[in-house]
Amino acid sequence: MISAKHKLLLGVAMASLLIACSPADTPAAGGRPAPAVKVSTLATEVVQKRVQALGTLLAQESIDISSNVTEKITALHFDDGDSVTKGQLLVTLQQDEEAAQLSSARADLAEQERELARLEGLLASQSAAQTEYDQRQTAKLRAQSKIAEIQALLAERTIRAPFSGVIGLRQLSPGALVSPGTSITTLDDLSVMRLDFQLPSLSIKAIAPGQRIVAHSDALNDDFDATISAVASRVNPIDRSITARALIKNPDQKLKPGMLMLVSITTSEYDAIMAPESALQSVQLQHYLWIMNADQKAERRQVELGIRKPGFVEIRSGVSVGEQLIYEGFASLQAGSTVAPQEG
Template sequence: MISANYKLLAIGSIAIFLAACSPADNATAVSKPPPSVKVSTLKTESIQNHVQALGTLLAKESIDISSNVTEKITALHFNDGDTVKSGQLLITLQQDVENAQLNSAKADLAEQERELSRLQGLIATQSAAQTEYDQRQTAKLRAESKIEEIKALLAERNIRAPFSGVMGLRLLSPGALVSPGTSITTLDDISVMRLDFQLPSLAISAIATGQTVVAHSEALKQDFNATISAIATRINPLDRSITARALINNPNKLLKPGMLMLVSLITDEHEAIMAPESALQSIQLQHYVWILTDEQKAERRPVELGIRKPGFVEILNGVSAGEQLIYEGYATLQPGATVTLSADNTTGSN
């Protein structure tokens, strides 16, 4: 009786086990839905290679106004920041002695001219010798030369603007004694600014006179267009850089000499396929992307990378425009795996 009960219990256990392993339930347990991914359509776009450099602004023309002689300042004919014209009187130095000498020289010239006029009449009546007339003529020429000499001395004491521009801050006041080399103020022509910047000599083939570059001022939070006007004829042997000069129109006088500018110039422009960096899978030195085929299968492709820009990288080869790039959900994919599009995927373009 006990043996019969054990047999019935064993048969029941086997039946339960077979029921649990029925084909219908086993198929349900191993069947999984295809992975869900997000894709975008690859396309070509125009990209640019940029080279950046720091540059310093210089005025078109710039000088320190100083005196050629040691003398006292009697008058300043400008205010700080004034716009002046070329030839405009800026500073008057003491010139009393020179004015007295000029008056004396003019009186001497007038006397020589009177004597010449008188002798001319006497020579006509043969009442004076020709030699006396010639001596007076020579004296007249000396008097004229003396006047020009004194005028030159006066010009040194009347300091004028050598070019049109904007006056800086005056450093001295009337009554101050100045000597050669003493800076009185500054004068800058800032209607056009010069921008000098250095580039690696390897980029020399990418720059040319007449080329347009973009100069950014962090202080003004503004970009300015500049045109390369000259390129240095020598390369710096220490850092192997070459200096270029660009000109920037400055009608509103926003730019000031000495400002730091970030220069950006285009060295190359071409059509390329750009992919999101998030779609890039890197294994050691090899890079891959995943492509969704027409059969809705995932295909891993080795690719070669080019330039980068924020969030994107250039794909040089390995993919073609129009293909579907898997940019999300590829982490667990296997090559050839069937995938489905995520419900919130919008198959757009990069």
């Protein structure tokens, strides 16, 4: 039989064993170590609110070179892709008949001037009538008008560049018969490009002449600075959009008419808390973040989201600057669980 003294010693030993194994002294509830998580301190950063639109590039000046008359091409004074200056000769059309008429008109003018000189001497000696002198003066004016008329016909058969720019691909060859409206080639001023784009009329307050915007070209994989030069005075009644025009300097002529550009317009800037999208827990329309408090306990907070940018989302409410965000290792956490923060 066990004596009373032995029973007392056995009871003390069992009590000591229970105290040693109590949950209060374990690393986490249930005897498991605290889960390792990665945390970061929430801070604000500058966020830009933007609207985007697609636009099409146009040359600052752009025309099809064509003729005003039906005539045969005698010479082309350019090569494909040439840079030309304003007034440079581009195309010569057949003009033999007009050249002959001009020579005849100039001879007639010279004759009238000789007769006027002769009559002036006769008038001085009163050997000629004033009416005869006046008739010759009128004939001289008619000869001068005829010369101007023929020179205008010659100008129609001599095509010059109306502005400086770059010649496109020629469509006709010397000897071809050209008629009004037939394109011989194109001419574009590429020094500055026009970018036309449409925005919903609800964004009309976001654009104004002189505003700086950014235009991106996927074809060139590059961004270009642009300045809005004008906003249309009317809203399209069909789709309720408004057209704006921006100018882009193009000194190296990388941009070409017809290219598609993605326009990005900054409408406002403000400070906001941005959190990694991977840190979000979403249940239907509810969104949550896990926060580690000062006692290294996990808290689940419902948050309100704002704008997004690649990999991050704005947190408008639910957390504060300076709190510790658990961005990794929160999948199996429970509210109030003790966590072990690790260096990221």
